[in-house]
Amino acid sequence: MSGGVDMSLPKEEELLHEETCDPKQQQQHRGMKLGRKKPAVFLSFRHLIMLALMVIFSASGLVCAEDLAFVVLSIMYMYFLSRVAFPRLEGEEPTVFSQQNKLLQQYVLFAAVVGLFLPIAYILVGFFQDDQEGIKAASPHVFLLASQVFMEGVAWNDRFSTPIRVFVPVFYNSRRIFTLVEWLREEFAKEDKKPAALFIGRALAVINMALWSFNLFGFLLPVYLPKAFKRYYSLSKSKD
Incomplete structure (x- = not known):
């Protein structure tokens, strides 16, 4: 959902402060960092909510076996890439x-509201109105988007490199198209619903299609992906 950006990262001002502090404080701070282990996985409350949504949609039968298999394979492939192609520096x-x-x-x-909250509200209204077609049509997108947000939280584990963090939104956004x-x-294809309901469902689907197409082809691939790989390989060269 975040388009490859996790909003729980350290602030740049704090990093700049660490670089400009006096030598004694800098040495003490480095010693503290070396003696303090990072958690294996950082999952915020937001990521746990996404996990709960994944479980709910999976248990409700609204998600097909192909989408469930996609999530499982994405986890396996992410670990494969992290070991073979893009190890943590x-x-x-x-x-x-x-x-x-x-x-x-x-x-x-904006992406969270349009891509997740409004479709969830649309599905809940569909339950009350017994709109099974609308529920089944919107559910795969919501399930995969919740899975993407959860996997982005996993990818910010300190064991994964920057290219792996790029892989998650690109992989999931491509599938959600x-x-x-x-x-x-x-x-x-619907014609038996009220005009207002038809308009809302169609407008929501069109807006999401436009948003996530732009996110993939206008942001992730031409902007985020090159910047992330440039930083990864420049750091890799400096380590050699």
């Missing part, structure tokens, strides 16, 4: 985008 890998980027924060919030196409097809 020694030291702190630089982040691609600053946490203080206001425009990016607004973009992430196909589910959004199916959602659009189902919404525009």
Whole structure:
């Protein structure tokens, strides 16, 4: 959901302060960092909520076996890439985008509202109105987006490198394009619903298709991916 940006990263101001402190304080701070182990996995309350959504959708039967298999295979492939192609480099890998980027924060919030909260509300309304077609059409997108957010939390584990963190949103966003196409097809094939309900369902599907197509082809692939790989390989060369 975050488009490859985890908003729980350390602030750049804190990192700059560490670099500019006097030598004694810097040495003490480094000693503290070496003596303090990072947690194996950092999962916030937001990521745990996404895990709960994944379980709910899986248990409800609204998610097909192909999407469940996709999530399992993505986990396996992520670990495979982290061992074979993009191992974690020694030291702190630089982040691609600053946490203080206001425009990016607004973009992430907009994506969360349009891509997750509104579709969930649409599915809940569908339950009350017994709109099984609308529920089944929107559920795969919500399940995969919740899975993406959860896996982004896993990818920010200190055992994974920057390219692995890029892999998660690109991989999941690519898959969700196909589910959004199916959602659009189902919404525009309906004719027995009220005009207002038809408009809301179709508008929501169209907006999500436009948003996540831009996210993949206008942000992740041309902007985030090159920047992340450039930083990873530049750090890799400096270590050699």
